Amino acid sequence: MDAERMKFVEFWARYVKEHSDQEWSRQQNIVIDSQFPSTLTSDQFLRIKAK
Amino acid sequence: MEIKDNVIKLDRELNTLDKFVLDFTKALSNHKYVIVSGYVSILFGRSRSTEDIDLVIEPLSEKELVKLFDELISAGFECINTESENAYEYISKDTALRFARKGEVLPNMEVKFGKTPASIAALNNRISVEMKQGEIFISPIELQIAYKRLCLCSQKDLEDARHLEIIFEGKLSKEKLKNYEHLINQHGC
Secondary structure, X not given: OOHHHHHHHHHHHHHHHHOOHHHXXXXXXXXXXXXXXXXXXXXHHHHHHHO | OEEEOOEEEOOOOOOHXXXXXXXXXXXXXXOOEEEEOHHHHHHOOOOOOOOEEEEEEXXXXXXXXXXXXXXXXXXXXXXXXXOHHXXXXXXXXXXXXXXXXXXXXXXXXXXXXXXXXXXXXXXXXXXXXXXXOEEEEEOOHHHHHHHHHHHHOOHHHHHHHHHHHHHOOOOOOHHHHHHHHHHHHXXXX
């Protein structure tokens, strides 16, 4: 298990706990929304999932 | 975030995944469902994304499933891995049906019947998340943590579990966690 990664997970979780929902979600959404829209076709996606 | 009994009040800014989940679950209004897995930790701030969301519904007859399929099409979704006539065969054989918004692929909702003891427990003990924009039902947090640690076990899943453990520190039931661990150990994943 990657201990450094887990340290960040814990750091960020505490940040979420200590800040308003509006504050942390604004930052989180930068990560999430950057993934969409996707140019994958359904065939491509299903082939990836099948692996 | 306010947590009381089986209701969580969340005042977050919505992202693409949240809007998709809210719109999809609105189209399920007559059916009992529960959101499980990765999206639950993301909803509560986990710093990662996902391309699909796992949803368990109570088992339906073929006729009921075809009706639901048509309702989802009318609501602006499409199934990206099969047609209506094969849907029941797929889902009965534990192949998830994947629904996305029409013309899109991501994100998509991976829909399964609740047949395993863990998924039935999630359905029967689901908790409500109330947001300004609507309400969704998720798996009990204790079950999420137990399932990720005992069944899934990847680095990502262990991180999801740890994130939830910290977010809900002081609000988790040790008894429920133990019971769900026992359920999984006894009956498998």
